[in-house]
Amino acid sequence: MTVTRPLAGTLSVLDRPNSYIGKTVPRPNLDRLLQGRGQYVSDLELPRMAHVVFLRSPYAHAKIVAIDADVAKRMSGVIAIVTGRELEAVITPWVGVLSHLKGLKSAPQHAIAVDRACWQGEAVAAIVATSRAAAEDAMEHISADYEELEAITDMRTALDPATHVIHPSLGDNLAFERTLNAGDVDRALLGSEVVEADFVFGRHTGVTLEPRAVVADWNAAEARLTIYQGTQAPHMVQNIAALHLGLREAQVRVICKDVGGSFGIKVHIYADEMATYALSKLLRRPIKFVADRVESFNTDIHARDHRCRGRIGVRPDGTITVFEIDDLTGIGPYSMYPRTSAIEANQVVNLVGGPYVTPNYRARARVVFQNKNVMCQYRAVGHPIACSVTEGLVDLAAAKIGMDPVEIRRRNLIADDAYPCASPSGMKFEQLSHHASLAKLLQMMDYDALRAEQAALRARNVHRGIGIASFIEVTNPSAAFYGVGGAKISSQDGVAVRLDAQGSVICQTSITEQGQGSESSTAQIVGSVLGVSMDRVRVTLGDTDNTPYGGGTWASRGAGIGGEAALQAAKALRQNILDLAAAILQSTPAELDIVNNSIINAGDGAPRMELNELARIVYFRPDTLPPGIQPELMATRHFVPRQYPFAFTNGIQASWLEVDPETGLVTLLKHWVVEDCGTIINPQLVDEQIRGGVVQGLGAALFEKCVYDERGQLTNANMADYLVPMSGEMPDIDIGHVVSPTRESELGAKGAGEAGTAGAAAAVANAVNDALRPFGTIITEIPLTPQVILTALGRI
């Protein structure tokens, strides 16, 4: 690990004896999950609980003429069959816009389609029955009469005047457009070599192991709705459910126990989940909805699906003079609620060229409606697009002037001592480490030896390639992300810690856990700061009744924001404990410390009193305390970054692979990542986040794509035809770190959850092009399927 900038001063609150920070400690929830004692929503059974299945439109765009459910309603086990029109009485529609994304527009979306279905898979009726199987049986007996309408599927023609407008009230199919012009692009282009390419990104989706699942339980006696849901943002769900059901937030409780993966898929509000809340209220009983795999493919948000024209200007000495992009993306028929579907394109504009000093940057991004499933934020929102375009262009520029890809990066990456600084798109960088990361990467991969190996193999007709991709990552977002746009999505998080009567610690946090280890890192921080062993720290997450208010886990924010709140809360409790101990022991707080569950003398380490003894006195013999002392063995703190809108991180990845030019098959041989997420709380959790992220990026690079036909039918909505990356195809992934802590928090942690996904596809695409150099072929489309590669090579 290379530490570029140690925290100032002497020992921080984290550098303590028995500190868990920077150590790989096993996740406290591991045994529970491995022993099958996890509690996922699909495990939940409540008295009188019914199951809902949705009849979904088989057409991408159709008028709903009639739904005849008479036969189905009489089938055994059926409780109710509800249409969009009927459900409208219980739940109001929504429009997915944010005010800071100027001009963004969308149409009202209903929990269940009313009159018209706008994508294949949109729910048109709900079948509620005593079991999922009974509901599916009944569904087969509903006859729905549709009038098929023209489906707008090709984003390239969505804005043509001749193209039908999906929502006539909006006037056109343009949801959002953003332009940016920094520096003087035209002048800079004059003295430069210019290279252009069209970058094409497949539509893909998150494929969580556990599908989306919700149990909604309206308790009429309490006038209260309890929602059990696998969500990344419980308080956001609470706010939205209340808003559209006409309730106060206090009438909605959201409980989120174990979640089997999220990747951004579970941070949105889905129509079928809203329908489930509404059905519970309508039918006054608990209703469970668990998406099956086909539904997941048709309704979990999709992402990417961009076509981006990119241009780069470069001088013979390697100076990159210009980045220019024209990005187009199709988001389905509605902007998703409440985070909107303009964020990814907006991010692309924000991030292109981000690692480099190039001041001249022109960008346009357009977001259009189409009759396909909705698109929205998925792990590393916008980053893979921006990174692939930027890094693809940098490699093209290097090839144009005959410079090594490493050398051109060395000459253009922002210097490590240039911070703080800002990008042409206005992104503020506190402290990044591009050059230290590059140096570390080259050393890890033994770049020169690899180049020599490549040359030797090429002589034997074996075609291997090296691809490099620098990236920046948005983490720890402030209110600048959603709050300023009017969304009730909190950017602050809170943590409450309390000492129980036996000296153990109970910690409630508003961040959530979907497998990334939030529970573990919170316990590590609290244990370290307090001086309590981790086995005495219990962390509660995911319950709007029982945690402080906060944003949850998304946008690589859990460790950086929730972690800092945990640190500050633990610090406050520690101070309270030391004050109290000083009073009991007739000492001063400064002379005491807490180490390993005991109060000790700070000076000589001599034990003074165990924490459980202190707790006993406080809770059971307060009469023995000196007069005037009111112990407070619970402390709560909140945190939100204020100085920087985002804590940017950076890193660099490299891919080593082989292409068989006869079959078009790519074999991944090795992948390297160097990444700088600031303070590392748990190295294993960070590394596994990065590996998992890389794997998702490799999926995008080679495998994953939602294939639609021209009528808007998703033709590969199953695990056999939609190819997720599997272990057999994955290379070893080596990870190194550079550490530049953020000074916005005492913890110094930035996010790491999306770094892997940000740059993996770019590294692979560059490596494939590097391997194919002898053939004079450049491919700027992912996934890089055999069909794509063989076509580019002219083999077929």
Next chain:
Amino acid sequence: MKAAAFAYARATSVVNALELLAAHGDKAKVLSGGQSLMPAMNLRLLSPDILVDIGGLAELRGIAVRGDVLVVGALTRHVDLLGSPEIALHAPLLRDAVAHVAHPAIRNRGTIGGSLAHADPASELPACVLALDATIVVRGPAGERRIAATEFFKGIYETALSPDELLVAVEVPVAGQGVAFFFQEYARRHGDYAIVGLAACAVVAAGSFSDLRLGFFAVGDRPVLAAAAGKLINASVTPALLAEATAALADELDPQEDQQATAAMRRHLAAVLLRRCAAALLARPELEKGATR
């Protein structure tokens, strides 16, 4: 994704299974390893009224050598083919092929009888039995039928089996002197159905083929025993002759287009496979390059 309701009967003998099939006609489905049938039922692509589970019939299990024939019971699982010493000795092509079939969990249940009866044109084992010149043994109300593998596959998921018949065994001639095998397939991920694959069985003598059976799969509506192989038999295999054979192969195949590949790409990959097969079996790496630009 829940199967529609169905009845279930566990057959106690082959005779009992045949009675059940006769009683229910095409409303019944044989359940073997369930690795193709159950997914189809859960997707409600198939809704049989009754499943006749033959899983308990020991008489359909096992691998035995009878004279110069290797008899493989219909219930022999993929995993058994992988581990069997008889298969390794007498029909290693099956072992090599089955390593490409799905993943361990599926190979632990899937059976050779199920795979052949299912007749997925992208499946490995149907192409192998063509290449091996195997015989499919079938029992029905009227007794036993023996069908040459070349006559068994009729189209996508279609075979010479009728609904009241049971596939009971496969008979494979044991590999003789000079017999060599080649198996390769192209798939984007390990364990996936192939984009194109080749199971080949050859007799090589003095540097040329005295026999060559090329079983291509995922190149049409059923596995194909390529006639183009004839061009390479008893001939001196030169790059030019090989090019002639690959051209003939391209003409002969009628591949379908799907999400993985166009028909043209399938023809191209079949040609690559043929070149690589010839190069490997004749131990002449230079043949592999073929007409590379």
